[in-house]
Amino acid sequence: MREVGVPHPRLPLPEPGQRDEPQAFHTWLAEAIPMVEHLGIREMRWEGESLVWELALEPNLNDKGTGFGGALTAQTTLLGWCWVTLWLRERGYARDVVVAEASQRFLAPVTGDYRLTCSAQSEQGPATLVERLASRGRGRISLVQQLWCGDTPCLEAHGDYAVLPAG
Template identity: 70%
Template sequence: MRQIGTPHPRLPLPPAGGEDDMADFLAWLGEAIPMVPALGIREMARDGDSLAWALSLSPSLNDKGTGFGGALTAQTTLLGWCWTTLWLRRQGLARDVVVAEATQRFLAPVTSDYRLTCEPAADDAPAALAERLAQCGKGRIALVQRLWCGDTLCLEARGDYAVLPAS
């Protein structure tokens, strides 16, 4: 059982030049962050610079029978954290990531199972982060998360994620 103030053990880095198995990463995430199994994540996939989750709506229902904004916000924030953490792991870096700033814009009610996507806010953001890490040992990246019910964009979120210096 997780103890307050005690970090969860890190997942070993993938082999040099390799990538994480998404199912293994999601299983580790569920152990590291106790609320993750209750989020309704059915699948996690990476496509180029985009990371996506397929989610069930039922765990995140509000009193109106649609998506609860607080749950959706938590999911967008966590997806950005996952994007940054997985990007670092592909670079061979085991580093701490924290959300520095986040905003959300709710555009339509979430009325069915949905997908969340996350990608850099700018095409050159990953290269800029890599350069900043090499020069300063820390850095930030701006990411955009979008929640889709079918073809309807229901939520757009933006977050800045800070990569902390190595301890």
């Protein structure tokens, strides 16, 4: 059971240059952030430089029988946090990451199980983050998250995530 004000222990870093095993990270994430086990995440995986979640709609239903906007917003924000955290871990950084700014645009109702994807908003984003971490000890990156029901885009979100200084 988590306690208010007590940080959850960090997951040990993977071997240098290796990615976390997504299922092990998902298990840790559900312990660190209790609401995760209620989000309907069925699978977490990398596809190239995009982090992908497969989700069930049922735990995220609204009163109309479609996806609840608040749940979808929380998922896009958390997916971005996971992208940055996993990306940093692969490079040997154990850092705190926070969302600095987020916005969503709802395009269509979510009417079935769905897929969320997250990637850097620009190709230069990751390189710029590495440069800022080296020169300033902290940095920021802009990400884009997209929600798909089959081939239908239902939501697009943008988030800026801050990587805090070590310490």
